[in-house]
Amino acid sequence: MTAVPALSVPALSVENLSVEFRTRSGVVKVLEHVGFSVDKGETVALVGESGSGKSVTAFAVMGILDAAGKVTSGRALFGGTDLLALSEHDLAEQRGRELSMIFQNPRTALNPIRRVGRQIADVLVRHGGATRNDAPRAAIEMLKRVRIPDPERRAEAYPFELSGGMCQRIMIAIALACRPALLIADEPTTGLDVTTQAVIMDLIGELAGEAGMATIFITHDLALAAEYCDRIVVMHAGHIVEAAPGRDLFAHPRHPYSAKLLAATPGETVALEDLASIPGGLPDLRRSDLPACRYSDRCERRLEQCIQPLPQHTVGERHVVACWNPL
């Protein structure tokens, strides 16, 4: 698809991923032909509004889709193996060791009745080859790495005794305990204060950089994605509409939806009158006659061919857009 620079090695390559959810009111085509890759040491953001399929993409890769969800096509190549084809047992071996995930709400993701030091030790024992005896010390080391002050004492705390920012650090410590090759962070700073958000994002960036880890960062905040990620993948209604380095996307968005999304995002220099909303809403993904471009109903640049399978235009270095009439 794109001319990949010779140095980059994809840590994860998702190809042609489609996911359906069977519901009482019909089959919902949540993801269709989703493809992107993340290089070693690279941070890629998946951005989009609610319902765009960001989290489902991550869940499908991790093999933790809801029972109603079904992968209908595609591959997720990770170090030569297709994660989507692995058995539950083999995948469970990969998760926690090679693949790791940080969830949105640390308080609900942590076990409320287990001391946080033990929760980190559990991962080290299950996946990191540590013994029950040396795991607690290794857990305290992890707490130091995520810069928790007074780690010996904090290891004995329960999640409810810690602030939201602290709990998210614990989540990060658990996720990074076995030095995974791929980290997926699903809105890791939603619900945190802006000052805490900055500290947590710096921390993830630093630790990922040290370990040469590939990171997928899911967010709805475009500015945050641009500040911390190498590339941004924009999703709309289960399609990837554009993928580009953050700065290129902000300077020259090529997909009409990306442009609208940027025009709606408050920033330092824009006035309220200059912000524009995006007309219309997401299409009903249960429809059997969905147009090839799921944005076409809302699009001002729609052409007749927009109902036909979408082309992938490479419009710059690592900049791809799926549109018949790009900007």
Place this chain on the structure above:
Amino acid sequence: MTVATPGPLLDVAELAKRFTVGGKQGLLARATSFRKPVAPLPQLHAVDEVSFTIARGETVGLVGESGCGKSTLVRLINRLLDPTSGSIRLGGAELADFKARDFAGNPHRARIQMVFQDAGDSLNPRYTAADAIADPVRRLKKMSGAQLAARVEELADMTGLPRELLSRFPHQLSGGQKARVGIARAIAVEPELLILDEPTAALDVSVQVVILQLLQQLKRELGMSYLFVSHDLNVVRLLCDRVLVMYLGKVVEQGPAAEVFADPRHPYTKALISAIPQVDLEGAEPEQRAGRLRLGGEPRSPIDPDPTVCRFYGRCPKGTPRCAEEMPLLHPAGTARQVACHFA
């Protein structure tokens, strides 16, 4: 902003709210406590001697991290909580004297209304949109029948809610539509002060824009004042004339929004503003982020804080011995600004 009448609409002076915490309040402890001398229970200083004003037609932003006392302050002003001390004057009337418990039946109730954070959670699931909007009018304006129905339709038109959606229940409405119902309900009784608690936090950016523009337009048309509570500083910047920055129960900085954002004085405000994610189109490399101000550590405990120590001491990059001996008071810094820091 145009100020028609003399004096501010809202004048909050030395407002404080302390909650009693801890202490052994279990049955056994109470039964045995007669033996021990009664020690004063620890007090959590949620809002500590806060003073500020809001002019007519003005939008004041209230920012600060979770736990800093924003919500308590809002609940005090909205008269849902009784203050420990201080005064809340709304257009000359002292509201702090009324008990929160009886305030629902008070004639002043209609003058302060609130738009809640999550429109989905704050609407009664068994009320249709029309019921939700009509409810405060029915209670506070004693209107009924055809007149009420006409008023509900008028409010739907004002907030851009299609009339055919009025018969729907909250679960049949989208996030943006629910936000409109929440706003219509709050402005239904023609309040002078509208308190907005993160009104767009649950919305996608594309919908957020529409709601913010609607709020701006309603303010112009109806001449209301806004107290706008938000985490999202980019949104505060868009909407507010003035900002109040709170830290651990205290106002640490206040002033015109444009000035505070361009030139923050208090170290906490500096950290807050430097944490706003930004896109640098000029191509500054990530390394340049290192120059940014980042806060380490955790806030001090709000329980029985030492009155001589600056609340920000310990997290503050400045932190001198003087900060641990003398609490900095809010003092003027420039024409319209106030800062509580020895070094600003």
